[in-house]
Amino acid sequence: MKPAAFSSLTICGLDELEEHGARGVTHVLSLMDPGWPEPAAFRAFAPHRRAAYYFHDAIEAAPEVVLPRPADVEAILAFGREIGDDPSHLLVHCHAGISRSTAATLMILAQAFERENEDAVVARLEQTRPQAWPNSLMIEFADQRLGRGGRLSAAVRKIHARRLAARPELTEVMRRLGRAREVDLALTAPA
16 A cells, blocks of 8 residues: 555544534544444535444453454454545544544554554654554554554554653543553553
């Protein structure tokens, strides 16, 4: 895939979708909880190609939790490859626009910019969505699939470490959300 796979990129949460209906979005990647209804905001969008995947924003197995799977990551990467070289506007969303959507975007960027190192790809993500906290399980699968040798996961730990340094209160919030492993790894991540 060539780096110019899309000319515009948006990452957002459900509450931000309405803001993007008139922005010429050509491709939408939706990452939502199982059973979540179709967002009404898409009625205002021009015709676009859309793929939707349903799993929880989780990294550990628990009752009633649907974890992201390697097949989901492969499907997301395939969607990224389908965008092609024509000018396009990719919008990636999840519920809050912070975890699943940023993980999906990061893996699509890592695929599109395959020759860039992981820190450069992460910088592209953070420029688009500064509050990113990518889902580490999704990134682990993408890291393997893209042959990044653990470097993409290491770069995500640095993102998590920066978020915790900027907002220490996230430490307990993320632990309560079942993301303690991400917090623990972030606290030991090199700068």
